[in-house]
Amino acid sequence: MEEVKLPQSQPPVIILVRPQLGENIGKAARAMLNFGLVEMRLVTPRDGWPNPQAGPAASGADIVLEQARVYESVADAGADCSQIYAATVRKRGVTKPVVTPEEAAREIHADTTGRAAFLFGPERSGLETDDVAIARKIVTVPINPEFGSLNLAQAVILMAYEWSKGVTLAQPPETELPPVAPQEELDGMIGQLEEMLDGAGYFFPPDRTPATKRTLRTLLTKPGWSSQEIRTLRGVLSTLARPRDR
Amino acid sequence: MEEVKLPQSQPPVIILVRPQLGENIGKAARAMLNFGLVEMRLVTPRDGWPNPQAGPAASGADIVLEQARVYESVADAGADCSQIYAATVRKRGVTKPVVTPEEAAREIHADTTGRAAFLFGPERSGLETDDVAIARKIVTVPINPEFGSLNLAQAVILMAYEWSKGVTLAQPPETELPPVAPQEELDGMIGQLEEMLDGAGYFFPPDRTPATKRTLRTLLTKPGWSSQEIRTLRGVLSTLARPRDR
Structure with a gap:
């Protein structure tokens, strides 16, 4: 079936605010590219940029790292973005709408004109109140209340994954199951089995035979076997x- | 608003098949616990079990590691599970339904009686065809076709995340099909049939036997027969x- 061509939203930008380890920047790049995100921005990375630890951790997502740009402030990094989501648990004293990654993705796809961004804080401490202030909304992953321990790359991958679900080319491969065999092929097999069972005295007592045959037919019909499987x-x-010979 | 109390599905089991690094087992445990999954099963972990590298990587998800059990085979590990999903890209020559993590989660929540499991292969090579043969379905994360590089813990976290989204609002089962029999009951039947066929000289030539057995297993796994049907x-x-007597 041909799908209607709709205007697509732009992929969101991933902004890492004061990231600490180059390794985690690399892992975040890998997480992004898996789901088609390529634009990473770095706000004053602790160990400068480029960082030699990032490349190996990116497992081939080099293009993301090569194109990453460095900014002096969160405001600069998000200047061209119309919808900024701060990835954090809710902050004390910050009254902003809180959405799930799924809701954020839906909103991003609904906006085909502007650019969206996700802000992620430093590994150890997360975003500061001032960083969150830049954002329109907070995005929080609903997590086990007794064990919340998402690392940076994991938080990035969940946002990227949710976004990718709304992209038309991110559909799963159609399942190519073989077609179900015509009924007569199934009937042929059932006939063969019934004949064998009849010879072996399976259908007893005789007044139960129709019900027994129905039971067998039902469970042999359930699979929807292909012609090859029936052969x-x-x-x-x-x-x-x-x-x-016994 | 008070929600109607519905029967909840059991959390799925995570089965790691021949995992290589203890560190990755620990990361998988951490990924699980973030989204409320606690039951991990290990099939012949390469470096034995317990593994001293696992704990530090679990970042506090020790309960998952402590309760992890080791099995000799995939069939043993999934014996009590009625719905097994193999996490893999589609396999050559394996015709099974392919679902997304989202679809798998929906199916798991719809079944409030049986137990579900996700199978994950070794880090380097993934699941073998024989492992996949145990599963009813394949679950594949729709991924960037030009850069698919999910590591074990990332694959685990996406399945766990999708499952967790349905926890509070689990839907009632749509149709009341009888629950799928646990894997061990199906295996019992397959064993009985193979023994009969072996006695009858069906498996010939010998070098084709594994493939033939796989074909049989696949087509007998497809129906999702109930315990009664298997009896x-x-x-x-x-x-x-x-x-x-002839």
Whole structure:
């Protein structure tokens, strides 16, 4: 089926605010590229930029690191973005709407004109109140209240994953299950089995036979076997029907 | 607003098949616990179990590691599970339904009686065809076709995250199909059939035997038969196995 071509939203920008370890920047890049995000921005990374630890951790997502740009402030990094989401748990004294990654993704896809960004704080401490102030909304991953321990790359991957679900080309491969065999092929197999069972005295007592046959038919119809599968099963039955030496 | 109290599905089991690094087992545990999954099973971990590298990587998710159990085979590990999902890209020559993590989560929540499991392969190579054969379905994360590089813990976290989203609002089952039998009951039936076929000389030539057995397993796994249906089929097989007079 041909899908209607709709205007697509731009992929969101990932802004890492004062990231500490180059390794985590690399992992975040890898997480992003898995789901089609390529634009990373860094606000005053602790160990400068470029960082030699980032590349190996990116596992091939080098393009994200090569294009990453460094900014002096969160406001600069998000200057061209119309919708900024601060990835954090809710902050004391900050009254902003809180959305899930799923809701954020839906909002981003609904806006085909502006640019969106996700802000992530330093690994150890997270975003400061002043960083969050830049954002329109807070995005929080609903997490086990007794064990909340998402690292930076994991938080990034969940946002990227949710966003990617709304992109038309991120659909899963269509399942290519073989077509279900025509009814007559199934009937042929059922007939073969019933004949074997009849010879072996399975249908007893006689007044239960119709119900028993119905039960067998029901459970053999359930799978929706293909022609090939039915051929295989008929081969199995033929083997079992062969005279044996005991 | 008071929500109607619905029966909840059990959390799925995470089965790591031949995991290589203890560090990755720990990271997987951390990923699980973030979203409320606690039951991990390990199939022949390469470096034995317990593994001293796992604890530090779990960042406090020790309860998952402490309760992790080790199994000799994938079949053993999933024996009590009625719905097994193999986390992998599609396998050559394996025709099973492919679902997204979202669809898998929805299915798991719809089944309030059985137990579900996700299978994850070794870090480097992923699941083998024989591992996938145990599963009813394949679950694949729709990913950037030009850069697919999810590590084990990332794959685990996405499944756990999707499952957790349905926890409070689990939907009631749509149709009341009988629950799928635990894997060990299906395995019992497959074992009985293979023994009969072996006696009848079905498996020939010998070098084709593994592939033939896989084909049979796949087509017998497809239906999702209930315990009652499997009992019926075992009765059929027992009847066909009885000595006959010709």
